[in-house]
């Protein structure tokens with residue numbers, strides 16, 4: 001969603017700001033803008049791609065070494081230049097960019113208009129610029145504090161004032177802001193990816209904090225002006241994490257990073273002598289985990305499918321009663337959350353608004369709330385009682401790939417940990433561990449089939465509809481495969497539990513409606529093979545994902561993609577990869593913008 005970059009230092013701000021915006025493009029946006037405090041101050045906005053803004057800025061070549069920039073994903077008001085950020089106050093002295101939503105903006109706007117303020121946009125953000133103007137009496141920091149104390153809702157903001165040419169003030173509540181501190185320069189952004197090229201020294205702002213940035217230094221206070229002392233931490237991702245490294249798209253790069261990402265996810269977390277997982281982030285809540293009886297998993301989109309997978313795994317390896325719920329629906333249910341209920345929030349970004357809202361609700365009701373998150377220091381990581389990081393590395397492509405497979409790996413480890421403190425035997429624990437250790441090699445073998453899968457994509461990518469089917473462990477993978485095809489190739493696809501097929505969707509099957517059938521040789525194989533027969537009988541074309549060497553599908557299917565044999569629990573980590581590749585190649589063949597699919601955002605920070 002919206003992105004923020006701010007710079008104050010000795011270099012020309014324009015390139016740093018525009019480059020930062022380009023690195024935030026993956027979050028999703030529809031317009032952008034930049035302001036630089038030069039002589040005279042410079043303001044430019046553009047609708048559409050950052051490239052349009054970049055072209056304008058490079059032609060106009062504004063000078064100045066303090067500036068703020070923004071990519072906007074419209075909420076209040078259409079994507080127009082007038083609504084794009086930065087927004088200004090009446091005097092043209094205050095420049096402000098904002099991520100989040102000001103819930104009481106209408107009341108504030110009415111009051112400000114009553115006081116003579118003139119508005120030029122339909123946004124909620126603009127009230128903030130006028131509130132800062134109203135509160136300003138010489139200190140920008142103090143004006144921002146006073147303005148934000150009147151605000152309900154969420155914000156990550158960056159503000160400049162024409163009278164303070166070596167200063168930027170930033171603040172957050174519910175929308176991330178990270179500071180980057182270099183020598184003689186300071187930066188701030190909504191996402192570390194915009195900072196990684198400039199510094200590895202970062203500071204994560206907490207909710208209701210305000211920071212004043214000057215070249216090479218920063219200070220933090222609360223909204224009530226209480227000083228906060230915080231040291232910078234060293235960023236673990238290097239600038240190369242944001243480069244394509246020879247791949248045509250981030251999505252393909254990230255698909256190919258999966259063997260290493262999964263290895264990183266379980267590295268140092270396996271205890272062979274005890275047949276158990278070692279998850280340092282859960283040690284502080286070990287007693288409550290041992291006493292747990294009920295697990296509720298909340299998440300959205302691809303992370304929700306990881307949660308559906310986890311339901312089967314936890315039920316197999318532990319004695320917990322498990323429910324998986326869409327975070328956006330969680331609040332509508334009257335769930336009995338007790339002392340022995342654990343709520344697990346799964347999120348790549350750690351910022352998904354629905355998931356955050358669900359975990360806050362669960363905390364309010366007394367549950368132990370855990371997180372499984374990829375982005376270090378994100379809101380979900382900070383608000384849960386304890387948790388585990390995915391260690392997938394930065395994921396730039398909007399469609400989740402490596403974050404999904406690492407989620408599956410860690411969910412398996414969590415279930416193993418809880419299972420071994422219950423009735424799971426050492427041998428059963430070790431067989432999961434051995435399977436997991438084999439996954440990176442298995443993934444490498446599947447990735448070798450990318451070119452073959454591209455040819456399949458050529459054969460099928462003109463189809464307008466697809467059905468994806470699977471049972472038990474493969475059911476969430478059917479849903480995920482269909483989602484990938486929808487979101488990046490814009491092909492309608494239905495993911496279904498294979499057993500449900502004859503309760504409705506089979507009516508759609510004919511030779512123009514292909515099916516992707518997940519049929520590894522596991523406990524559900526025979527039943528899925530029967531479903532394949534039923535589709536064949538109706539002239540449906542079928543691509544089957546099955547185990548290496550399985551020749552039993554014979555003439556029943558049109559095409560086969562083979563995956564290595566592994567523990568049944570771990571086969572989903574393998575089966576999803578050909579589906580990611582299939583969706584990717586279909587999208588490329590159809591000329592789609594793979595890394596930035598239309599209407600989507602990497603981090604969905606509105607409910």
Ligand code: F6R
Nearest residue numbers: 301302303347348349352399400
């Ligand atoms: C699909 C995808 C989305 C996200 C969903 C939740 O490829 O990426 O469906 O999975 O928006 O996001 P996180 O995991 O960041 O909470």
